[in-house]
Structures are given as C-alpha cells and as structure tokens.
Amino acid sequence: MAAPGIDELIAAIRGLAPAKRRELLERVAQELPEDSADPLAFIGSFADEPELIEIICEDAMQIRERNQLRVSYGGPALKPGMIYQFRATSIKDGTPISQTEDLKGVFEYK
Numbered sequence: 001m002a003a004p005g006i007d008e009l010i011a012a013i014r015g016l017a018p019a020k021r022r023e024l025l026e027r028v029a030q031e032l033p034e035d036s037a038d039p040l041a042f043i044g045s046f047a048d049e050p051e052l053i054e055i056i057c058e059d060a061m062q063i064r065e066r067n068q069l070r071v072s073y074g075g076p077a078l079k080p081g082m083i084y085q086f087r088a089t090s091i092k093d094g095t096p097i098s099q100t101e102d103l104k105g106v107f108e109y110k
Contacts, residue, residue: 006049010049010051010052013052013055014051014055018059018062021055021056021059022059022063025056078109079109080109080110081108081109081110082108082109083106083107083108083109084106084107084108084109085101085105085106085107086105086106086107087099087100087101087105088100
C-alpha cells in the first residue's frame, strides 16, 4: 500500500476537528528529535504547505480568543536596580503542568 500524498494528507487534516488537529501537531512535535538545533524547524518543514500553516494559525487564533493569554503581575513591587527573571507557568484544569525559565527573560528593573 502506497503512502498518501501531501494533498491527501492536507485534505485529511482539514477534515479533523480543531481539537484533533492540535493533538496531531502536538504528537508530531513530540516525535521531533530532541537535539534539533532550531526549535522552529518543525514549522519551517511546512514552508511548501501554506494551506496547512493557515490551518495552524487559524487554530492558534481561535485558542487565543477563547483563553486569556495575559496575566498582570501580582507579586511584590519590583525594586529599581534589581535583576529579575521572567517565568511562566502553564496551567491545565487548575493544575500547573510546566514552567519556563528562559534566560532571555532576565532583566534589570529600572
């Protein structure tokens, strides 16, 4: 049995419910090699598939409209001259599921 072509795969993906599309993308992303030099290489692999990128972006915008992506800082007042690090925690159903501690998020408050 021959593998389906790109057009057939895109048609099948378009036929999926948005939740299943996200599930598919998460699964593909999890199967990428850990040592991938560019974390966005996954998205770049779809450069020749503008329709698929459109689907991904549309899903992302729908998620953004339904879910709050910005939260005001609620901690103690920042002090001028001090060094701080931005951290974000992902929460699902009220339970923290992951946290980022990006070194690019280190800053001096002025």
